[in-house]
Amino acid sequence: MTLHNARILVVGAGLMGAGIAQVAAQAGHEVLLFDARSGAAEAAKAKLAITLAGLVDKGRLTTEAAQAALARITPVDALAPVDLVIEAIVENLDIKRALFTELESLLPAEAVIATNTSSISVTALARGMRHPERLVGMHFFNPVPLMKLVEVVSGLGTSPAVAKAVFDLAGRWGKTAVHTRSTPGFIVNRIARPYYAEALMLLQDRAATPELIDAVLRAAGFRMGPCELMDLIGHDTNFAVTNSVFAANFFDRRFTPSLVQQELVDAGYLGRKSWRGFYGYPDGAPALPIVSITPPRAARVVVHGRGALAERFVANLPGALRELGSDWMGLAIDDRQLRLTDGRRARDFGPGTAVFDLPLAPAGDIAYAGDASAAAWLTWLGLVPREVADLPGLVVARTIAMLVNEAADAVQQGVCDEAGADAAMKLGVNYPAGPFEWLAFWGAEPIAMLLDRLDQHYRGERYRVSPYLR
Numbered sequence: 001m002t003l004h005n006a007r008i009l010v011v012g013a014g015l016m017g018a019g020i021a022q023v024a025a026q027a028g029h030e031v032l033l034f035d036a037r038s039g040a041a042e043a044a045k046a047k048l049a050i051t052l053a054g055l056v057d058k059g060r061l062t063t064e065a066a067q068a069a070l071a072r073i074t075p076v077d078a079l080a081p082v083d084l085v086i087e088a089i090v091e092n093l094d095i096k097r098a099l100f101t102e103l104e105s106l107l108p109a110e111a112v113i114a115t116n117t118s119s120i121s122v123t124a125l126a127r128g129m130r131h132p133e134r135l136v137g138m139h140f141f142n143p144v145p146l147m148k149l150v151e152v153v154s155g156l157g158t159s160p161a162v163a164k165a166v167f168d169l170a171g172r173w174g175k176t177a178v179h180t181r182s183t184p185g186f187i188v189n190r191i192a193r194p195y196y197a198e199a200l201m202l203l204q205d206r207a208a209t210p211e212l213i214d215a216v217l218r219a220a221g222f223r224m225g226p227c228e229l230m231d232l233i234g235h236d237t238n239f240a241v242t243n244s245v246f247a248a249n250f251f252d253r254r255f256t257p258s259l260v261q262q263e264l265v266d267a268g269y270l271g272r273k274s275w276r277g278f279y280g281y282p283d284g285a286p287a288l289p290i291v292s293i294t295p296p297r298a299a300r301v302v303v304h305g306r307g308a309l310a311e312r313f314v315a316n317l318p319g320a321l322r323e324l325g326s327d328w329m330g331l332a333i334d335d336r337q338l339r340l341t342d343g344r345r346a347r348d349f350g351p352g353t354a355v356f357d358l359p360l361a362p363a364g365d366i367a368y369a370g371d372a373s374a375a376a377w378l379t380w381l382g383l384v385p386r387e388v389a390d391l392p393g394l395v396v397a398r399t400i401a402m403l404v405n406e407a408a409d410a411v412q413q414g415v416c417d418e419a420g421a422d423a424a425m426k427l428g429v430n431y432p433a434g435p436f437e438w439l440a441f442w443g444a445e446p447i448a449m450l451l452d453r454l455d456q457h458y459r460g461e462r463y464r465v466s467p468y469l470r
Helices: 015-026 040-057 063-071 093-104 122-126 160-172 193-204 210-219 226-233 235-248 259-267 308-316 374-380 396-412 418-428 435-442 444-458
Strands: 008-011 031-034 073-076 084-087 112-115 135-140 149-154 176-181 301-304 321-323 330-333 336-340 353-356 364-370 383-387
Touching: 008 015, 015 031, 015 040, 015 063, 015 073, 015 084, 015 135, 031 040, 040 063, 040 073, 063 073, 084 093, 093 112, 093 122, 112 160, 122 135, 135 160, 149 160, 149 418, 160 176, 176 418, 193 210, 193 226, 193 235, 193 259, 193 396, 210 226, 210 364, 210 383, 210 396, 226 235, 235 259, 301 308, 336 374, 353 374, 364 374, 374 383, 396 418, 396 435, 396 444, 418 435, 435 444
Parallel strands: 008 031, 008 084, 031 073, 084 112, 112 135, 149 176, 301 321, 336 353, 364 383
Antiparallel strands: 135 149, 301 330, 330 336, 353 364
16 A cells, blocks of 8 residues: 555644645645635645745745645645545544544545544544544644654554555655554653653752753753743643643553642743743743852762763863772762762762762753762863752653653553654654663663662652563
8 A cells, every 4th residue: 555646635724734735745745725714725825835935045945846836735625535634633532533424425445544633542533433444643743844753653443554654655755754552642742741740840849940950951962941841832731731641541640740830820821922931931041050169179089880971080080090890870089979860869878978960961060969069079070060959860860761761661562662762752852862772871770770769759650660671
């Protein structure tokens, strides 16, 4: 089965539908664009003309290619029989089902229906269809022409041939397709939940400020910190997605919504769109103070542990001794210790000890807790120390561990494979690495150990370790 030369009907001429129509037309397909709102399809095509002209002005498209793509898009005022329908209408189960019933009365049996749903079960959407095997999820990310990821979602009744045809089609359109089963959140919206949830938990525990959390995660390679990202998405939207995933997973405590975010929603502090969220707008997050620390002194410095991090420390500390056989990573400085967090708190080791966060980058902001002298040594190592409350996993380590854990569960449950999870998170939400790339860098044992200690601290199901990591 192939859809390479398919005639396509896009239902829904909003932002997503128009973007899908543009991508399909630029790939050479004849595209019919339908919207139930009078004049919406024509208006969408007019906007696409401006978009394509802009690409010509920027040298990204020739005039001829832009004109040809626009000519392939035809606004229509009624549904019509085609080879492939891509639905991009409101996220409502009953409305989508009604559309599919109407489409099945028009389409030949071999035609494919793809839904761009971001959250509704494809299995549930197919219920009542005469040919449920023809329905598949084709979840694009916004803005469609720019974002490379497409989640191809198979419901319980989806034909493997249909899923493969849509997977191949996405590739021909210049997208990276990943296959996923129809489970709550699919890949991206499921695995990404801890990025927000851990920040909200730290705020609830009053462990750090929003601007500090954002700063250390940006330093770890994320384009935006979780607090500023939630402000951008909108707290009402983010909170609704979390509630949806929570309910769809039968109230699994890993997905428990946050009281911190509920309070923001209740207050109407929705983020950028309401001019206030974690931050006030248009100013955004306040700058963290500049760190100015006297260079440290010590009679004896020993670098403990092996691996890239230990080698980085050695390079920054000429004359330091080595202890390769140690079971911990960090520095022994005279009678003090500076330890990479393993889920234990600084106070668990007694006086003279500090713990520091997982340094995914060689420079930038990093969280630490415990002995104040740690700040000087972290500065000496090229990092910018930011003190947080002495809680297990600090900021980056617990966040990465939970992202890896959720991805591991997804693979364990057959939702996707490791490569699909990595591609989805890097292309769908611009993570600096995929969860299984982090797993390879850090190792399953230290991640599981950190999660176990978080579980011991919080006493609940939230931090249970995926069997995939054992």
